[in-house]
Amino acid sequence: MQVTVNINGESVSHDVEPRTLLVHYIRDHAGMTGTNIGCDSSSCGACTVHLDGEAVKSCTILAVQVDGQDVTTIEGLADGETLHPMQQAFHENHALQCGYCTPGMVMAAVSLLDECPDPTEEQVREGLEGNLCRCTGYHNIVQAVLEASGSTT
Amino acid sequence: MIPVAFDYERADSVDHALTLLAEHGDEAKLLAGGHSLLPLMKYRLAAPSMVIDIGRVSDLSYVRQDGDHIAIGALTRHRDVEVSDLVIAEAGLLAAATAKVGDPQVRHRGTLGGSLAHGDPASDLPATVIALRGSLVISGPGGSREVQADDFFTGFLETDLADDEMLTEVRIPRRPDATWSFQKFNRRAQDWAIVGAAVVVDGGTCGVGLVNMDARPVRAAAVEAAVASGASAEDAAALAADGLEPTADLNASVDYRCHLARVLTRRGLEESGR
Ligand SMILES: Cc1cc2nc3c(=O)[nH]c(=O)nc-3n(C[C@H](O)[C@H](O)[C@H](O)COP(=O)(O)OP(=O)(O)OC[C@H]3O[C@@H](n4cnc5c(N)ncnc54)[C@H](O)[C@@H]3O)c2cc1C
Ligand code: FES
Ligand code: FES
Numbered sequence: 001m002q003v004t005v006n007i008n009g010e011s012v013s014h015d016v017e018p019r020t021l022l023v024h025y026i027r028d029h030a031g032m033t034g035t036n037i038g039c040d041s042s043s044c045g046a047c048t049v050h051l052d053g054e055a056v057k058s059c060t061i062l063a064v065q066v067d068g069q070d071v072t073t074i075e076g077l078a079d080g081e082t083l084h085p086m087q088q089a090f091h092e093n094h095a096l097q098c099g100y101c102t103p104g105m106v107m108a109a110v111s112l113l114d115e116c117p118d119p120t121e122e123q124v125r126e127g128l129e130g131n132l133c134r135c136t137g138y139h140n141i142v143q144a145v146l147e148a149s150g151s152t153t
Numbered sequence: 154m155i156p157v158a159f160d161y162e163r164a165d166s167v168d169h170a171l172t173l174l175a176e177h178g179d180e181a182k183l184l185a186g187g188h189s190l191l192p193l194m195k196y197r198l199a200a201p202s203m204v205i206d207i208g209r210v211s212d213l214s215y216v217r218q219d220g221d222h223i224a225i226g227a228l229t230r231h232r233d234v235e236v237s238d239l240v241i242a243e244a245g246l247l248a249a250a251t252a253k254v255g256d257p258q259v260r261h262r263g264t265l266g267g268s269l270a271h272g273d274p275a276s277d278l279p280a281t282v283i284a285l286r287g288s289l290v291i292s293g294p295g296g297s298r299e300v301q302a303d304d305f306f307t308g309f310l311e312t313d314l315a316d317d318e319m320l321t322e323v324r325i326p327r328r329p330d331a332t333w334s335f336q337k338f339n340r341r342a343q344d345w346a347i348v349g350a351a352v353v354v355d356g357g358t359c360g361v362g363l364v365n366m367d368a369r370p371v372r373a374a375a376v377e378a379a380v381a382s383g384a385s386a387e388d389a390a391a392l393a394a395d396g397l398e399p400t401a402d403l404n405a406s407v408d409y410r411c412h413l414a415r416v417l418t419r420r421g422l423e424e425s426g427r
Contacts (some may be wrong), residue, residue: 001161018161018204019194040154042192043343045258054232054261057241060191064161065184065208066188121211130256 003063007032008076018064023047024075025063032101034074036133045131048104048111049073055111057130074103077110086110086148087111093144097135109145119149156194158368162330163206167292170207170319175294177203179316184269185228188259197236213266213321216240223327227266227320232257234265237270244401246333246353250281253335256343267322269305272312275345277337279306279370280362284351287325293318306369310408331355334424336417338362340404349402350393352421357381359427364416373397376418390419 003020004013007030026049027033035058038046042060047060050072058071069141077084083091086106096102105128112119112127119127124145125138133141164170166345174181182201185208193199207213213228216237223244225234234240235392243417254260254277266388269289281303282289292364305313314320319355333353337346349364350373359380362371375396379389394411401407 013289016157019156019158021155041195042188042259043257048258051261054259056261057258061186062161062184062191064163065187065206108258115257126342127257130258 001064003067005030005063005068006070012058014062014121018062020063021059022049022066022071023058024059029063032073032075036100036103038100038104043132044101044104045108045128046101046104048107049133050107050111053077053114055130072107074106077106081098084110086145087112087146089144091139093140093147095136095140095144097137099136101131101133101135103122105133105141107131109148112145114147117149119146121146124149154159154195154197156191157200158196159194159201160203161183162203163208164210164341166210167213167319167321170205170210171292171294171317173203173205174317174319181205183270183288183319185264185266185270186230187265188255188264189267189271189273190375196234207319218327219324222324225265225323227270227322228264231255231260231263231265231268235260239241240325242333243329244285245331245370246285246335246351247278247281247325248336249333249335250277250351253277255338259343265323268318269323270303270312270314270320272306272308272333274306274309274367274370275365276370277335277346277349277351277364280349280364281335281351282323282325282362283370283372284353284360284362285325286322289320290322290324291318292321297321299324303372306371309368311369313390328353328355332425334421336421336424337418340424346416348399348410350414350417350421352425354380354422354425357383359425360424361393361418361421362420363393363414365395366394366410367397368400371412373418376422380422380427386419387420390415390422391426393418 036046038044181203213226375392393414399410
């Protein structure tokens with residue numbers, strides 16, 4: 001089936017099988033490999049992207065389901081050489097070690113602040129419950145999100 | 154993990170979905186948010202040859218006041234239920250239980266109708282709708298019918314829906330004065346409940362639905378009867394597991410589940426001011 005998706009502001013169109021997952025469409029067909037696959041079973045959040053502005057797990061969505069919709073991936077956040085404030089906050093707070101969870105974590109964090117612009121630490125922790133990190137122990141990630149929201153403690 | 158190949162059609166209305174269901178019979182599966190069906194298809198525990206996507210039937214996504222009840226479209230996403238002012242004010246238990254489903258990404262995709270139609274005893278929302286004495290509106294070739302939540306869940310992942318029918322609306326009685334509590338016991342933040350208790354108290358009566366305490370989502374009828382006849386929260390909650398047949402798994406034995414049901418029901422009643 002012909003599936004057209006607006007990825008990071010650019011219209012992308014490919015002929016794919018209905019069973020093609022959105023994450024595979026993004027990585028293998030659109031060629032954007034910033035979005036990672038971790039668990040492949042909707043648990044880890046590594047594959048998080050924005051669909052019409054909201055965080056979703058792209059391993060649990062079919063590409064055909066989003067035909068005609070807007071997807072933003074980690075590649076779409078920075079403005080040229082200027083990092084998105086969330087990316088900058090992750091950088092400054094050392095909120096990553098191996099970096100595998102980071103694209104999904106950043107996308108989830110941006111969506112969280114869209115819905116809850118001035119979160120408490122607890123709200124940040126709950127808001128990121130769908131994203132697993134095996135390295136950092138979460139502390140610096142939570143700090144980074146609080147800093148990006150302007151409510152650093 | 155990739156599902157078995159299937160044909161795909163997108164329905165643009167309820168009538169279109171019903172026509173497609175009638176054409177394809179039990180080979181077809183409706184796809185709403187896909188957050189129960191797609192994992193099953195990826196694990197190849199389900200392999201429909203036709204997937205009918207109802208995710209964009211946007212006129213089934215609404216929350217509105219309708220006489221003495223709140224009407225919620227079957228395709229309303231969890232997130233929209235969770236933040237609905239009307240649901241928070243007049244069916245607070247449903248808003249609270251919905252906020253406990255999975256994680257934000259899951260709640261951006263999953264729908265109330267999909268959660269109920271899936272009929273999973275481990276889901277938070279079926280037990281909640283039972284506690285609230287909700288009903289479900291089902292459309293089929295012969296028109297539409299309304300079924301009480303108690304009669305909708307018939308067995309493990311089985312409901313009263315026929316192959317050619319779909320769920321269109323969920324109705325929850327408006328109860329602005331009720332107090333409530335949603336008790337979900339799990340070991341990690343985004344996990345499913347090991348056991349859960351959805352409790353709503355309104356005057357001298359209460360509604361109690363239990364998660365993961367039987368093959369299907371169930372009502373704790375003995376607890377409700379005890380509360381109605383004036384028993385204390387503790388005495389009533391002691392009856393929570395009566396007559397129920399939970400299963401054992403890695404997380405919990407049958408005895409432990411029964412213990413959790415009693416404790417969570419007591420906490421739920423107490424937190425609701427009973
Ligand atoms: C990581 C993860 C964690 C989760 N955690 C929880 C949790 O903690 N608690 C919880 O309760 N749930 C949880 N869920 C399940 C989630 O709530 C699902 O969204 C929900 O169970 C199914 O809704 P859906 O819209 O995605 O349905 P789908 O997956 O699209 O459909 C599910 C089933 O219902 C049928 N169906 C869907 N809509 C209709 C309709 N309108 N009429 C007739 N049949 C229909 C489909 O054919 C299918 O058989 C979790 C899911 C994931 C992926
Ligand atoms: S890869 Fe999608 S949630 Fe883990
Ligand atoms: S930085 Fe390694 S998994 Fe998060």
